[in-house]
Every structure is written in C-alpha cells, then in structure tokens.
Amino acid sequence: MTWLKLTEKELFLMEGGTNQFLEKVTVVPNPSGSPNEFQIDLTEVKKWMTRGNPPVPGSMAIEWQTGVPATTKFVPPTPTLGVDASRFTEDIVKQIFFDAPRGNIRKYLPKVLHYLETVGLGDREAILMALATIRAETAGFEPISEFISRFNTSPGEHPFALYDFRDDLGNGAFGDGARFKGRGFIQLTGKFNYNKFSKRIYGDDRLVQVPDLANDPDVAAKLLAEFLKDAELPPLPPNRKNWWRGTVTTRDFEKARKSVNGGTHGINNFINAFEKGEELVP
Known part of the structure; x- marks a missing residue:
C-alpha cells in the first residue's frame, strides 16, 4: 500500500x-x-x-x-518482452521451480523478465543466470529476508551479529548485520551494497534508510537485474572478484555462482536450475 x-x-x-x-x-x-x-x-x-x-x-x-x-479497477499492462524472454513462460519456469507456489511465479516472473531487459540482460543466457540465482537464493520464487543461521549468528549472540563488523560488507556497527541482512531475489547484503544500489536505482540512500524496501517486488527485481549487470563482465567493481557471462558459457558454474554470492552457497540448486532451463528453452 x-x-x-x-x-x-x-x-x-x-x-x-x-x-x-x-x-x-x-x-x-x-x-x-x-x-x-x-x-x-x-x-x-x-x-x-x-x-x-x-x-x-x-x-x-x-x-x-x-x-x-477511472471508473473500473486499473489493470496494469503486461510488460512487452523480447523474443528470448517471451520463451520463459509461467509453465516453463514452474518446471524449474517445481516446489514454488505457482502464484509466486505468475506474480513475479513478469517483473523479473522486464527489469532484466531494461539493463540489457534479456537474452537466454542471462535469464538462465537470473533464474538459477533466484533458485539458489530463494527457492520459493519470491523476495524474502535472510534467515538466521550459523553463517550469520553465533550461539548466544544477537541475530546477524557475525555480519556487524564485516568490512567486506561495509558494516561497522552493532546492529548493522540485522539491518542490512540479505533481502530480495538476490539477497542483497551489507551496507555497502544497500548504499551502492540505492544510488543506482533511486539516486539517493533510500535503501539504507528503509532496508525493507529491498523486499518490494519491483525493487527486488530491479536489484536482481542491476546486481547481475554489475557482475556480468570485467572490468569489475572493486568488491567483485568473479564475473558470470563467460563462466556460464564454459560451464564454470562455481565461478558464476561466486560472482553473485561470493561463495558457492546453493550451488546444487543453481546448477540444476540452469541446466533444467537449458533443457526447457533450447
């Protein structure tokens, strides 16, 4: 609302x-x-x-x-998609996200495809990369907040305490970990990224001030697209070590996953989704 x-x-x-x-x-x-x-x-x-x-x-x-x-309820138009993006239908993507609610795919897929196209990532390979990333980050095909786990919270510590003073995330205070935890389709994490991509899509620090905006469906889809564009090809920004455009072509899926996640968390889901998408959309 x-x-x-x-x-x-x-x-x-x-x-x-x-x-x-x-x-x-x-x-x-x-x-x-x-x-x-x-x-x-x-x-x-x-x-x-x-x-x-x-x-x-x-x-x-x-x-x-x-x-x-308007005298009747406004029905938003369906975004016009390119040839490749149009091939990734609800039925196709449901087979990739076999355990995700179909309603999520129907609701969010047009946004994801639309914003990928707005940054020049509307080709088949880029869409497969995006869907595989979503599969690894949020299998339910919806923007969500990161859960508490042993990777972000030590026993007896406050939630996300392990993120609080992570220089690589741009965090530097108690509570920064929880405030700038992973959110959205891409699981945007860390004050550095919230600030960087807030300026990219808004022109100000709005995401830093209201981090939960990263779970807004449109914002989450924009962030996914912008983040993938950022790590598409070298030269990379200072905080990026890997790029994905060439690595998915050579089947170096671990490096492709690291370009987004920094590690290989969810790598099996990533690979399975990418290869299933290749099979369904040859």
Missing part, C-alpha cells in the same frame, strides 16, 4: 506504514494564478499511476485522456 502526500513544495509518493517517501515531484506556484494555485509536472505522477505495477491503489488510476478517475 502506498499513499500520496502533498505539501506546498512537493508531492510525495509515500511508502505505506512509514513516513519514508519513494518518489517526489516538485510543486511550484502558478505564476499566472492566485497565491494558492500550484503547478505539478504530471508526467511523473502519470508514471506512478499507470506504470506496469502501479504503486497507488487501482481506484486512484486516472484516465489521462479525459482527466477523470
């Missing part, structure tokens, strides 16, 4: 249940009107209300040709 907040200076698209905004549009006085009249760039507001996954309730959708509220 999201909501709109209007001030004399800005119109905000707010995150439901918080006082954090997702996007904003500047409001300026109307030079030819009364002191109480303002102008808003409706282009951005239109995007909020009519984009593929409208963040505002359907009842607030606007018929922009007539300028009046």
Whole structure:
C-alpha cells in the first residue's frame, strides 16, 4: 500500500506504514494564478499511476485522456518482452521451480523478465543466470529476508551479529548485520551494497534508510537485474572478484555462482536450475 502526500513544495509518493517517501515531484506556484494555485509536472505522477505495477491503489488510476478517475479497477499492462524472454513462460519456469507456489511465479516472473531487459540482460543466457540465482537464493520464487543461521549468528549472540563488523560488507556497527541482512531475489547484503544500489536505482540512500524496501517486488527485481549487470563482465567493481557471462558459457558454474554470492552457497540448486532451463528453452 502506498499513499500520496502533498505539501506546498512537493508531492510525495509515500511508502505505506512509514513516513519514508519513494518518489517526489516538485510543486511550484502558478505564476499566472492566485497565491494558492500550484503547478505539478504530471508526467511523473502519470508514471506512478499507470506504470506496469502501479504503486497507488487501482481506484486512484486516472484516465489521462479525459482527466477523470477511472471508473473500473486499473489493470496494469503486461510488460512487452523480447523474443528470448517471451520463451520463459509461467509453465516453463514452474518446471524449474517445481516446489514454488505457482502464484509466486505468475506474480513475479513478469517483473523479473522486464527489469532484466531494461539493463540489457534479456537474452537466454542471462535469464538462465537470473533464474538459477533466484533458485539458489530463494527457492520459493519470491523476495524474502535472510534467515538466521550459523553463517550469520553465533550461539548466544544477537541475530546477524557475525555480519556487524564485516568490512567486506561495509558494516561497522552493532546492529548493522540485522539491518542490512540479505533481502530480495538476490539477497542483497551489507551496507555497502544497500548504499551502492540505492544510488543506482533511486539516486539517493533510500535503501539504507528503509532496508525493507529491498523486499518490494519491483525493487527486488530491479536489484536482481542491476546486481547481475554489475557482475556480468570485467572490468569489475572493486568488491567483485568473479564475473558470470563467460563462466556460464564454459560451464564454470562455481565461478558464476561466486560472482553473485561470493561463495558457492546453493550451488546444487543453481546448477540444476540452469541446466533444467537449458533443457526447457533450447
């Protein structure tokens, strides 16, 4: 649920249940009107209300040709996909994620494919890489938060304490581990990555301020796409040691998995999903 907040200076698209905004549009006085009249760039507001996954309730959708509220519930259009992406249908992906709820695939697959295409990863190999990564990170095909485990929490310590002062994650304080634990389809982890990819998709530190946004389906799909793009080819960013584009071609799946995870966690699920996808989408 999201909501709109209007001030004399800005119109905000707010995150439901918080006082954090997702996007904003500047409001300026109307030079030819009364002191109480303002102008808003409706282009951005239109995007909020009519984009593929409208963040505002359907009842607030606007018929922009007539300028009046839509009389029926707004049904978002299905994103137009390229030739390769169109081959990865719900039925195909369900066979890869055989134990995931079909409803999750129906709900999230179009977003994943759409955002992969927006960063130039709409080809078969890249989609297989993305699906295999999701399979390794969240087998249920949904954005989730990292669970407590022996890899992030020592016996008797507070949750995710092992992450608190991890320099490689950019964490440096008590509580950073829990605050910046893994989230989303990619399991984005660490303050460094939250800050880096927040600036990439928002242009500010919004994900650092509200880390749970990484589990928003659209944000999670964007993060998956941007993270994979970041590790696609050398030269790599300073915190990346491996790249995946060439390694999946040469079947070096361990290196491909390390390009995202840093290790080989979930490697069997990764390989099985990639090879099953190859079989289903030759």
